Amino acid sequence: MRLNTAISRPEADILSTNKVLRNTYLLLSMTLIFSAMTAGAAMLFNLPHFSPIITLVGYFGLLFLTTKFSNSGLGLVFVFALTGFMGLTLGPVLTMYVKAFSNGHELIMTALGGTGVIFLGLSGYALTTRKDFSFMGGFLMVGVLVAFLAGLASIFFTMPALSLAVSAMFILLMSGMILFQTSEIIHGGETNYILATISLYVSIYNLFLSLLQLLGVFSGED
Incomplete structure (x- = not known):
């Protein structure tokens, strides 16, 4: 008697999804560490603030290249180039908080901890409940465009005042994006772990900056 060892389509889909999740979180961890290193280097060498134009051109240029080569090995190179660049732009911001507030280090660590709690909590909720949050996509895209x-x-x-309002909006929008992006991976809407990593990284980056700005206004000590 011959046993049928073929993997059924649902089982294959589950294995594929688990692989994308595993690769996404592994690459996300590595890019966050690398970004922290470049931010630290920017602080160490006291780099000046990047102009908004340089930041936007660098971000969208590297994002385009990452997307274009997301199905090849070059995609990984551009992922680290993009996240490293974003770390460099973050370094001068952190330096400013350290110099401007006597509790600057505390503000940074609080924002970092808050970002971690929000990300882990929302990702854990999406992973355990396996709810489909794809319905949020259109609303979030419009919201991010308006906030941007x-x-x-x-x-x-x-x-x-508008800057504070934007920070509050971004905290809500990025929280929604984390739910949406995690749901997309779980339900097969996103099968490329490089693109999934970039999406989650950008949400975490903006969430951290928005929390830091609000903490600086309401909890900063001169």
Whole structure:
């Protein structure tokens, strides 16, 4: 009697999803560590703030290249180039908080801890409940676009109140994005772990910066 050892389609889908999840979280961990290293280097060498134009051109240029080569080995190179660049842009911001506030280090660690708790909590919820959050996609895309444009306006027109509102919006939007992106991986909407890593990294990056800004305003000590 011959046993049928073929893997059924549902089982194959589960194995594929688990592989994408495993590779995504492994690569995400590595990029976060690398980004922290480049941020630390920027602080060590006291690099100046990057202009908004350089930051945007560098980010979108490297994002384009990462997306274009996401199905090849070059995609991994550009993932680290992008996250390393974002770490460099983050370093001067952290230096500013350390110098501007007597409790600057505490603010940074609190924002880092809050980011970790939110990410792990939301990812854990999506993974354990396996709910489909794909319905949030359209709303989140529009929300991020509106918040991004409002953020640019607050920078170029120097509007502190609008900047705070944008930070609060980004905390909510990035939390929603983490749920949405994790759900996409679980339900097969995202099968490329490089693209999944970048999506989650950007959400974590913006979440951390937004938390840090709000903490600086409400808890910063001169």
